Amino acid sequence: MSTATPLAGGTPGTAEAPPTRTVPQAPEAPFTERYLLSPDMIADPYGHLDALRAHAPVHWSPMHHAWLVTGYDQVMRCLRDPAVSADRVRPLMDAVPQGAREDAERAFGILSRWMVFNDPPQHRRLRQVFQEAFAARAVARYRAFTEKATRAVLARKAVPGRGGDLMADVAKPLPALVFARWLGVPRTDAAAFWYWNARVADLVLGTAQEESEYRASLQALVSLEDYLAGLVAERRAEPADDLISQVLKEGRVGESVSEEEFVGMLTQMAFAGGETTSNLIANTVLALHSRPGQLAAVREDPGLAQGAVEETLRLDGPSKMSIRTTVRDLDLDGRTLRAGDRIFLVTAAANRDPARFPDPGRFDVRRTGATHLGFGFGAHFCIGAALARLVAVAAVGTLVRDHPGLTLTDPGALTWQPSLLNRSLTALPVRY
Structure with missing residues (x-):
């Protein structure tokens, strides 16, 4: 659940306007720049990212109007340094077509309350x-339900011999x-x-391109907040065994954060959880x-399923x-x-850095x-x-x-969603 998300936004196909700047640099060895949203890069970006990291782990890309940081140590430095900000609400808003801007004010107010778009000390x-609600010991309470839900889903869908x-x-x-x-969402509302x-994901991950798509995404975020605000009111009146009730019971809502901030963060939780975990399951099976x-x-040691998820x-x-x-x-x-430069922290490249991982291209559970x-x-x-780990x-x-x-019925024909940020299959055809 990335709120890493899993989960900071980018806008594939729509370059965010970079600040006017000059980048004086020492001459570099020739390197062929590739557009990261080209079809071949969407299908398999790793060879190019490995070459880019070997060429320069910190590389200014005129094509992407951004610094591409691909080395493990360099990415870690950026993740630790307060000079590097996660606040990206304004660039996301700048990508919205002019005709949809009138719908955007409240929606982007909600995004500004997502902790993934805030820096310390606000974050x-x-x-x-x-x-407390996300601590491993608290999440472990859902293990039995998760295992039962897994068996139920597979019993309905994964019929042996069926495609x-x-x-x-x-x-x-x-x-x-x-x-x-x-979260405590009733099945009738699911x-x-x-x-x-799904529509919020279109906005934050940059899938929305047309004005009508932006309008649908902005309205969906507002509708999601309205719904969750109502759910919070219900749980105040009648607590249940769920995340909202647990956090309300701890007493911080209304003290360290406002109820508006709490509901805004719940929209982030709702968006982040399903997308990341779905892709993690599919990518691990693949x-x-x-x-x-x-x-x-x-198969010989089922405990290695954890290792398979981590290696994925x-x-x-x-x-x-x-x-x-x-x-700055x-x-x-x-x-x-x-100051004002955009940075792509390419963890997909950092996670294959041979300076940090022996034989980095090998999948080893x-x-x-x-x-x-x-x-x-x-x-x-x-x-x-x-x-996310529990479910995957x-x-x-x-x-x-x-x-x-x-x-796998046709592994050579797999396609991936066009996104700078996410690695998501469009489908994974199998025979059960």
């Missing part, structure tokens, strides 16, 4: 409200079930709730079924990068990043050692990581154990 104040789309059959509905239960989430030896290892987060996870801005001049790896950045790091480490490990472990006949 810390907002995050502390959810700290299907694992994305649509399992990877999307399972996190939706678990996250709705965790269809509208997940429709709003990774294992593309590597028979690793799949056999997990490192090697081909649901997040490729996050976008930041410098708030910063020296990074001998380069001067000026038994890998130990350096910490990957699949859920970010430091202050912006994905607060929902424990829940349950899904992958059950599929490997209970569906030994599962095969």
Whole structure:
């Protein structure tokens, strides 16, 4: 759940206006710039990212109007340095077509309350409200429900001998079930709730391009906030066993954060959880079924399902990068990043840095050692990581154990969603 999200926005296909600037640099060895949203880069960006990291782990890209930071140590420095800001609400708003701007004021007010778009100390104040609810010990309470939901979803969809789309059959509905239960969304409201989430994703991840799409996304965010505000009011009157009730019981809402801030952050939680976890499940299944030896290892030792999920987060996870801005001049790896510059923190490249990971291109469910950045790091480490891991490990472990006949039906024809930020399959055709 990235709020790393899993979960800072970018706008594929729509370049955010960079500040006017001059970038004097020492001459570099020739390097062929590639547009990261070209079809071949969407299909497989890793060879190019490896070459870029080897060429210059901190590289100014005129094509993307941004610094591309691809080295592990350099990404870590940016994630720690207060000169690098996560506030990206204004660039997102600048990408909205002029005709849709009148609908945008309230929606972007909601986004400004997302902790993923805030820097310390504001970020810390907002995050502390959810700290206990997202702790591993609190999330573990949902293990039995998650395992039961996994079995129920697979019983309905993964019928032995039947063909299907694992994305649509399992990877999307399972996190939706678990996250709705965790937030306290009644099943009768689930269809509208997940429709709003999908449209919010179009806005934040940059899938919306036409004015009508922006309008639908902005309205969906407003509708989602209205719905969650009503749910908070219901839980104040009648607490239940869910996230909202737990946080309200702790007494911080109305003290350290306002109720408006709390509801705004709930819209982030609602958006972030399902998208990241769905992609993590599908990418892990794809990774294992593309590597028979690793799949056999997990079948022999089901405990290695956790290792498979972690290795997917490192090697081909649901997040490729996050976008930041410098708030003051910063020296990074001998380069001067000026205040106002845009930075792409390319964790998909940093997680394959040979200076940090031995044999970095190898998928190894038994890998130990350096910490990957699949859920970010430091202050912006994905607060929902424990829940995302719980759901993904349950899904992958059950599929490997209970569906030994599962095969990919057309692995050579897979396609990926066009996004700077997300690594998301459009479908994963399988035979159960």
